[in-house]
Amino acid sequence: MEVSNQVTRLPDGVFPAGCPSRVVLDHVTSKWGVLVLVALSEGTHRWGELRRRAEGVSEKMLAQTLKTLERDGLVHREAHPVIPPHVDYRLTEMGQGLAALLVPLVAWVFDHADAIVGENT
Template sequence: MATDGTVREAPDPGSDEQLPFDVFARACPSRDTLGHVTGRWGSLTLGALHDGTFRFNELRRRVDGVSEKMLSQTLHALERDGLVHREAQPTNPPRVDYALTPLGQAVTERLMGLIELVEERMPEVLVARERYDAERAEG
């Protein structure tokens, strides 16, 4: 959002105009990247890669519950955004490793803070859920 309170649209991809990105603007490409990072599978995949380099099946085991198709789509999106590096080894059978790029590491450091906060505060969340459910059951 601009300082005057108006929402700025992202510049046309072909223009030389350099406006700051604004995730609240509908056409801003930062919105897609934020979705890739904060979506369930994106955040879990980045969090898993925070621990190091993984092969596809290692990542799939680490991110419990993700399907092969969804992990593949997630990795493609994160690679396209420059957050994940895919390295195919010329071996037989082929070996593909996934790791965070420097940009991915910077994003994931902040994401891990959020993950840790959520995990630490889960007792409060569970109490709030119980209270909410009890109030809805009464009414």
């Protein structure tokens, strides 16, 4: 589908102030939200793996991001009743659909970041 066709589906080409899509967009496009979703696009991960993949994320922000994405129905959390505790995180079906769109965006950003940042410094 062409980008222009997708944009015309939006009323007046914008998200109205009270539109729930603004909330979801905020959750999905937060710095840590994108990184967690892309990391989970590769499969199930435990807490420590996600923390290493999203280098620089604090424990608090990772916990908050995972809770938000879980509440949004994008991430599934599975706690295993063992000692020490073992928790796995994976994308839901809806999360997989979203990640399929985010991965090309993140790849594009990675490929062009040096040129863009270099031009602005």
